[in-house]
Amino acid sequence: MSKKIFVSLPVADVKASTAFYESLGFKNNPTFASETAAGMVWSEEINFMLLSREKWQTMTTRPIPPSTSSEVMLALSLDSREAVDAMAAAAAANGGIADINPVEDHGFMYTRDLADPDGHAVGAMWMDVSAMPSGDMAD
Structure with missing residues (x-):
């Protein structure tokens, strides 16, 4: 199996979250579909697993963060x-x-940050690597 990323997200409503991610361009993988889960495909290497909160809690005892927190930002290239x-x-x-954060336009890179219905942060981004300035972009 090649290296892949499966991002699991706890959601309040699997059907509503499935519809939300389909509206962003994800494809629903029926192999991973049930009342408590949905497998959403972004690319061959990147998949989101939407898990009901009840299903999520069978996988970990850690609490589900409130929808106003920022545990991670998942950036999707467009x-x-x-x-x-x-x-x-x-x-x-x-x-x-x-636009949960200010829109960023650096000329060579353009990003807009979104929140899904459960507050998970998703960054929509476009970048023209050939136009990237030299130097440290981490600043």
């Missing part, structure tokens, strides 16, 4: 600035929140 804007619009129209 093909254009327009695709970033379309994802933000889809998020807002399907139970999420667009």
